[in-house]
Amino acid sequence: SIPLGFFGGIGGASKRGILVKGGNYLEALNNVDTVVMDKTGTLTKGVFNVIQIQTKGNIDDEDLLKYAAYAEVHSTHPIAISIVKKYNQEIDKGEITDYKEIAGQGIKAIVMGKKVLIGNARLMTMEDVEDFEDTAKVETIVHIALEGKYIGYILIADEIKEDAKETIKSLKELGVRKTVMLTGDKEAIGKKIAKEIDLDVVYTDLLPNEKVEKMEDLEKKKQSKGHLIFVGDGINDAPVLARADIGVAMGGLGSDAAIEAADIVLMTDEPSKLISAIKIAKKTRKIVF
Numbered sequence: 001s002i003p004l005g006f007f008g009g010i011g012g013a014s015k016r017g018i019l020v021k022g023g024n025y026l027e028a029l030n031n032v033d034t035v036v037m038d039k040t041g042t043l044t045k046g047v048f049n050v051i052q053i054q055t056k057g058n059i060d061d062e063d064l065l066k067y068a069a070y071a072e073v074h075s076t077h078p079i080a081i082s083i084v085k086k087y088n089q090e091i092d093k094g095e096i097t098d099y100k101e102i103a104g105q106g107i108k109a110i111v112m113g114k115k116v117l118i119g120n121a122r123l124m125t126m127e128d129v130e131d132f133e134d135t136a137k138v139e140t141i142v143h144i145a146l147e148g149k150y151i152g153y154i155l156i157a158d159e160i161k162e163d164a165k166e167t168i169k170s171l172k173e174l175g176v177r178k179t180v181m182l183t184g185d186k187e188a189i190g191k192k193i194a195k196e197i198d199l200d201v202v203y204t205d206l207l208p209n210e211k212v213e214k215m216e217d218l219e220k221k222k223q224s225k226g227h228l229i230f231v232g233d234g235i236n237d238a239p240v241l242a243r244a245d246i247g248v249a250m251g252g253l254g255s256d257a258a259i260e261a262a263d264i265v266l267m268t269d270e271p272s273k274l275i276s277a278i279k280i281a282k283k284t285r286k287i288v289f
């Protein structure tokens with residue numbers, strides 16, 4: 001049975017916008033070895049700004065952006081939302097006749113009768129896009145191909161959340177041994193962010209299923225009897241949330257599947273809510289034992 005004090009702890013947490021799905025999870029927060037966080041939407045705001053459109057061959061910026069926005073309009077990914085917002089014109093959805101989102105890679109769609117591919121270098125390579133060349137940048141690059149031929153890229157930038165660095169610092173002070181970031185984005189970006197907020201480890205260029213594999217690795221690498229936590233914004237995160245000892249989903253953008261898979265749900269998008277949750281857990285334990 002669950003000691004009565006845990007109900008008090010759960011109630012206190014919920015008043016602070018932290019939903020804990022059971023006293024066992026609150027108790028587990030007292031002993032955390034590794035905290036793993038997703039990048040986009042979790043440590044960064046997930047609100048991308050288009051900073052450059054670079055075309056290749058004879059297509060102009062407006063046309064490239066139009067194909068991009070049409071291909072992205074059905075997606076809820078933060079990258080998609082930013083591109084559609086930049087386009088800022090009406091989109092005739094009847095012109096999108098075939099559409100497929102490939103998690104952690106991008107979109108394949110037929111737009112105005114033409115085959116559009118939009119996403120990362122992996123997608124371009126996998127689809128054998130003609131004339132494709134990758135460009136090293138410290139912003140997120142979204143590549144675009146039309147009818148199998150590379151037509152250029154859109155450069156977009158995200159911002160680190162205000163409380164990200166403080167959260168990592170507090171986790172350390174609360175006894176967390178290792179802090180990790182997982183991302184499907186490129187190495188240059190992952191490393192830059194890790195350095196800025198003092199993360200211990202970063203793994204980049206990961207597909208959603210590779211994130212699950214990394215979790216399994218990290219589980220094996222745990223040094224204490226402490227738990228492995230994953231915190232994600234819920235976009236493509238459900239399998240990773242399920243794999244963690246304690247899966248934490250952040251409110252806002254989170255999908256139903258992610259909220260379902262999570263053990264703890266943070267109702268706001270602030271990673272520092274995890275610190276509040278751990279502090280509540282520590283207080284609750286003092287009362288219970």
Ligand code: ADP
Pocket residue numbers: 038039040041072075077079080102103104105106107118119120121140141142182183184185186208235236
């Ligand atoms: P993260 O691991 O940072 O949360 P995701 O796993 O959601 O990122 O996506 C990984 C990468 O896949 C992105 O950096 C981007 O290059 C590409 N990608 C995913 N979804 C889309 C999309 N809708 N449009 C374009 N690119 C996408």
Ligand code: MG
Pocket residue numbers: 038039040041233235236
């Ligand atoms: Mg994500």
